[in-house]
Amino acid sequence: MRLLLVGFGTVGQGLAELLLEKKDVLARDYGLAPLVVGIADNLKGNAYDPGGINLRRALDAVAGGKSLNDLGGSRFEGDALAMINQAAADVMMEATYTDIRTAEPASSHVRAALERGMHVVTTNKGPLALHYRELKDRADQKGRRFLFEGTVMSGTPLLNLMRSTLAGSRIEEVKGILNGTTNYILTQMEGGLGYPEALAQAQELGYAEAVPDADVLGWDALAKVTILANTVFGAEMKPFDNPCQGITEISADNIAAAKAAGKRYKLIGRVWREGDAVRASVAPQQMDLTHPLAGVMGATNAVTITTDNLGDVTIVGPGAGRRATGYSMLIDLIHIGGLS
């Protein structure tokens, strides 16, 4: 199984570490012997070697601030897309940064890889939120898998849970805490901080970016909600088709009033059916303290799935992180390899 790693930032490196660490387990338990033949990163350089790239050396090079260009094998001229178009590989693992307005360059990477007959695994929310139906149809036509566990809740296996483990159930509603940064801020506000102080703390810890809009205005949660609507509910919507409200209007007084009433503010992304239509939204909600989502604190994510067979099932786990998101790609790879 020859792999192409496109994007070698935190997630791609997390995957590379897991591939090294789990080599024996993959061979013994799943009969898999993945061989990384190419790594392409528009900042860190490119390496291609049909005989296999030494992942330890690639990780060391990047940790030492060196380019991947000099990693050995023949030097690869061209960008990631060129590598996808020329490489001989079975699976492309896409982990570039999400641009939620254009979904590029990730969507072009996915199209090219499918066109060349590769399976595709991605952690990039853009292609899923904007072009899912088109890409899934392409994958089906080519008889290839298109998996994306890491796009929602990182490695916490929400999507695999709904596809495989809840098979035979009708999913009526999915709602949850899909953005760890805002959940962290709300948790700190309940502890007594004002919004500006809580945001500053989240920025110091690296949870929030200097321009925190994508998190605090709800856009990140909105992209994930859209992915759930399109991939699980069969909708064909774009993120900004849906109402979206972030946490910037919530005051310390609001938090205190909710607390006094036995409730707690959470930024809730929600997808549900209304007759034949699928609806989606992101908005702060006052959750009753007895609801499983109310107890989810800090940067953790959680989703409650309502099905016809089981009523509510809630899954709580990490929503980000190098190892967790790297793992999301590993589990997709195992499913491509075939799992009984």
Place this chain on the structure above:
Amino acid sequence: MRLLLVGFGTVGQGLAELLLEKKDVLARDYGLAPLVVGIADNLKGNAYDPGGINLRRALDAVAGGKSLNDLGGSRFEGDALAMINQAAADVMMEATYTDIRTAEPASSHVRAALERGMHVVTTNKGPLALHYRELKDRADQKGRRFLFEGTVMSGTPLLNLMRSTLAGSRIEEVKGILNGTTNYILTQMEGGLGYPEALAQAQELGYAEAVPDADVLGWDALAKVTILANTVFGAEMKPFDNPCQGITEISADNIAAAKAAGKRYKLIGRVWREGDAVRASVAPQQMDLTHPLAGVMGATNAVTITTDNLGDVTIVGPGAGRRATGYSMLIDLIHIGGLS
């Protein structure tokens, strides 16, 4: 796919209802057309028809207090074991009542079905807690599946989650609320009731039996913990190899003191690794209110799985119920049918 339904109580009937209701979904989404050729229940009678039994009529017969013996087809003489030994079927679905001391008659049913080349699905805790290794080895020798999602957390897909959705992870620890009855009693005690009053209420609602020992002394949780140890951690233990303490010693004062300290009593079943050994226990614990298990109230179950890849992942869902446990058998059947 010819099925034999052994045990036609609440769970078997729940499965029959789902097979009727989900007929189209099973055919369309999974290419499955299950045909029930036999139903055997030592109280409700037996029916066998190689051409297929009308499940609606079987459910109506039982609802009307009538025997299955007169359902049509040729009258079957003999008990469930005789039917397993004579029927032509592909999968045996075992849903008889659990006897945790002897694991019978369920273990004999499972052995006979595997011997005859059937796949086996069961919701019976006995064979798993007492004879897992032997039965799994038999299934492997015969090249047949042996699945038992419903034995822990009913239809909430804990076991499938660990086998399939968390594939490639090392599971370090599993701990949780595995018995809904005791969790209901503890919830009511936190609301102000004493233990005897809370127990009486649970009995009135049908959560607890007249002789409530299996629940309140922790034995039911212990059986489930043993199943997790044997099937997920590869241990070979019997339930009473492990320390087990129920909730009967917890007083209203204990509950109040925990509450004042920001904690909450939960009956926690736990399996963990200690070097190469696997340990298991059942005991009441004071959980910090910030832990996801602390917020799980009433008859709901919940388990926190600690893995090397993801840290803690918690799943919360129903732990009992006609439809939920019937569904556990349906999901196992779908996995036997093959799910990509």
